[in-house]
Amino acid sequence: MIDADDTLWENNVYFERVIEEVKTMLEPFGIAPQVFRKHLDALERKHIAIYGYGTLNFTRSLLQAFEELVPSGRDLRHRVETLGLDILNRPVEIIEGVPETLEYLSGRHLLYLVTKGDPEEQSRKVERSGLAGYFEGVEILPEKTARTYEQLRNQHGWDPQRTWMIGNSPRSDVNPAVSAGLNAVFIPHPYTWVLEHEEPASDPRVLLLEKFADLCLHF
Template structure:
């Protein structure tokens, strides 16, 4: 069984957030507070809100508003709130940009193996992206969860009566895809993405022989 992450593994995602953040940093930079300082405040707010509110563009926009309030020392004005709300359009798209090689690689892998999709975030938002990707037909099951931790992978293997050591989790996030999958006994394939969200970064064990490291999605065909 091959289990795939979605955002920034199958299609571009975080680059959209980063474009908005670039505009936000330009707006919020103040005398005595450079872009790095603003970003550090925002990262801290996002980390806290991910625990209590989850993931997705709505939580992200909420975090921007909270960041404005913290940096300004007051509640965001109506004008500031409207400016933040305007960025919602960046995420309200009727298509996704597939990463190079994804469609043809999945088509071939689906002929050889059972495939699952495992993604976290806002259910409605993730369902829309899956539908717009036109990839759902390659997967035996599509699972949208609030968090991807060890318990998530253990539950998935139980649901499909899988032997963990014969399953592979494939993704770009050390924090959500690789480390918890390995903790649950699965093998993993790490395909780095240049724009992986900073909160998804973590250290991987370079000596772990159960983690296959690839540089491009299409390389999966050489191994599976």
């Protein structure tokens, strides 16, 4: 199993750039950047439980954070909304070494793309990436938990000792997979979303790699 966002292609860096731009817009109103970020993160945590993941939820949280901190800035509302929604139209930027590595791995193993988020948005990214042909299947989940990994394992009849989850998120890729009795490869990304931060499990079943292409050295 291989994660998608920030494992196969760039993702969170675009959200971070939008956040930085909105921080700049807040400067004339005297709102400290850390105050805005803390408020935004809290709203995203709250909204995820209601609306799930994705750009639309991010934009909803971004707008609410801006409006609650700067009630007098309503004339900038459209600009903030546009910044968020424009992420949907960005081209998919494949991480270096990914296509070659997938080509190598797909000749030796059965690969499944396992991502979470809005099904329509994630499906579009998979299609636009041009990488779907390397995978036996694509699973788009509302959340990644030990339970969902157990369900996938049972659904496909995978041997836990020979099944790996590969990704950049300790919270969604590494730790729940290990809790489900699987192996995991942790490939850190410098722009991993703050809500995905968590200490990776200290477990012999976790393999730490510097970059995606290093998978060829181990599999």
